[in-house]
Amino acid sequence: xxxxxxxxxxxxxxxxxxxxxxxxxxxxxxxxxxxxxxxxxxxxxxxxxxxxxxxxxxxxxxxxxxxxxxxxxxxxxxxxxxxxxxxxxxxxxxxxxxxxxxxxxxxxxxxxxxxxxxxxxxxxxxxxxxxxxxxxxxxxxxxxxxxxxxxxxxxxxxxxxxxxxxxxxxxxxxxxxxxxxxxxxxxxxxxxxx
Amino acid sequence: xxxxxxxxxxxxxxxxxxxxxxxxxxxxxxxxxxxxxxxxxxxxxxxxxxxxxxxxxxxxxxxxxxxxxxxxxxxxxxxxxxxxxxxxxxxxxxxxxxxxxxxxxxxxxxxxxxxxxxxxxxxxxxxxxxxxxxxxxxxxxxxxxxxxxxxxxxxxxxxxxxxxxxxxxxxxxxxxxxxxxxxxxxxxxxxxxx
DNA sequence: GTCTATACGAAGATAGAC
DNA sequence: GTCTATCTTCGTATAGAC
Numbered sequence: 001x002x003x004x005x006x007x008x009x010x011x012x013x014x015x016x017x018x019x020x021x022x023x024x025x026x027x028x029x030x031x032x033x034x035x036x037x038x039x040x041x042x043x044x045x046x047x048x049x050x051x052x053x054x055x056x057x058x059x060x061x062x063x064x065x066x067x068x069x070x071x072x073x074x075x076x077x078x079x080x081x082x083x084x085x086x087x088x089x090x091x092x093x094x095x096x097x098x099x100x101x102x103x104x105x106x107x108x109x110x111x112x113x114x115x116x117x118x119x120x121x122x123x124x125x126x127x128x129x130x131x132x133x134x135x136x137x138x139x140x141x142x143x144x145x146x147x148x149x150x151x152x153x154x155x156x157x158x159x160x161x162x163x164x165x166x167x168x169x170x171x172x173x174x175x176x177x178x179x180x181x182x183x184x185x186x187x188x189x190x191x192x193x194x
Numbered sequence: 195x196x197x198x199x200x201x202x203x204x205x206x207x208x209x210x211x212x213x214x215x216x217x218x219x220x221x222x223x224x225x226x227x228x229x230x231x232x233x234x235x236x237x238x239x240x241x242x243x244x245x246x247x248x249x250x251x252x253x254x255x256x257x258x259x260x261x262x263x264x265x266x267x268x269x270x271x272x273x274x275x276x277x278x279x280x281x282x283x284x285x286x287x288x289x290x291x292x293x294x295x296x297x298x299x300x301x302x303x304x305x306x307x308x309x310x311x312x313x314x315x316x317x318x319x320x321x322x323x324x325x326x327x328x329x330x331x332x333x334x335x336x337x338x339x340x341x342x343x344x345x346x347x348x349x350x351x352x353x354x355x356x357x358x359x360x361x362x363x364x365x366x367x368x369x370x371x372x373x374x375x376x377x378x379x380x381x382x383x384x385x386x387x388x
Numbered sequence: 389g390t391c392t393a394t395a396c397g398a399a400g401a402t403a404g405a406c
Numbered sequence: 407g408t409c410t411a412t413c414t415t416c417g418t419a420t421a422g423a424c
Contacts, residue, residue: 035311035313036311037311037312037313040399041401042399042400050407052399053402053408053410054408056400109307110310111307113303113307113367114308115371116371117229117231131368159383162368163381163384166360166363166364168360168364169364170360171357171360173360173363174359174360177322178326186353186356186360187357189349189350189353189387192349193384193387207390210389210390234416235417236415244390245391247391247394247418247419247420250417250419255417256417256418257417
């Protein structure tokens with residue numbers, strides 16, 4: 001990500017920050033109404049009332065813009081859930097939140113798929129860091145949870161963390177393709193691996 | 195060269211069948227050398243020595259071509275593994291095969307991600323059917339396996355099947371982003387849910 | 389049936405004016 | 407900070423040669 005994606009070292013200028021947020025919000029709205037393919041820079045610009053070139057004053061590429069939308073909502077999503085005590089309670093809550101925002105799940109899935117192609121370094125960096133962080137966090141949480149309840153598991157908790165994240169992402173994709181999939185219920189099965 | 199030197203109404207379009215397969219093979223090779231984004235119809239055509247318009251004589255769209263490459267390799271992959279007795283032996287074998295073909299895993303992941311967007315009906319239909327089939331197959335296999343070994347599980351086997359597929363796909367993505375991920379080893383943890 | 393030539397419209401990126 | 411204009415590349419579509 002380049003410096004044009006974040007406010008400069010002299011601090012954010014109020015108008016610029018506001019405009020930047022407006023772009024992020026409108027981008028998600030355009031995605032909700034016209035799909036991700038329909039969310040071209042021209043379409044987003046039109047929804048705001050500026051030219052597509054103006055958007056690149058705030059985001060270095062369309063990819064960077066979409067990743068930023070996801071990053072912001074992702075942070076909110078994490079914050080909305082971190083007060084819950086157990087790992088699986090958090091997973092269930094996240095799954096239930098996401099089911100109410102299919103456009104966001106679609107954006108997540110699409111960007112994740114694109115991130116493994118060369119040329120999408122912005123998305124790749126985002127997801128690499130996100131997975132790294134999530135693996136560490138889950139492993140730590142599981143360790144604490146087991147210790148607090150006096151239980152013990154012979155499973156590699158880093159692998160369990162990996163597995164939980166993989167299952168979450170994979171189930172979301174299956175759910176997008178077939179709404180009969182019960183993400184939260186299926187994730188509960190993972191409690192048995194401990 | 196070939197019998198098409200004498201153009202009789204004879205052949206059942208041998209040349210066409212051959213050409214079609216050549217397109218499928220070269221498409222994967224272009225993906226391997228230049229990435230999926232680099233595999234434009236023009237680039238693929240150039241690798242074969244035909245115009246990009248010729249490709250659309252065999253495939254209705256670029257998306258349909260990519261899905262067809264995946265479908266063919268996917269069938270081979272299933273066939274290479276279905277002689278193995280246990281579900282988790284098959285999973286391990288598949289994972290190990292895939293690790294040797296990162297370009298194929300990348301194609302799979304990219305198309306799966308794209309399939310959830312409206313406008314990619316070809317990919318969506320492929321993955322919807324693939325998941326439906328895989329869920330049924332895995333559930334049946336697990337049921338037979340449990341019965342044959344005299345064991346019993348109180349888990350919903352359709353959900354377990356869903357979970358296995360989700361974990362497989364999700365771990366592959368994490369592996370593409372970080373090669374330290376041990377797909378087969380982590381999947382083995384799922385034996386505990388039964 | 390097979391393929392070339394050619395054109396169309398949309399997309400992201402970019403340069404430079406204001 | 408925002409615009410217009412332009413560049414390049416893409417998938418797609420059509421007409422017609424052989």
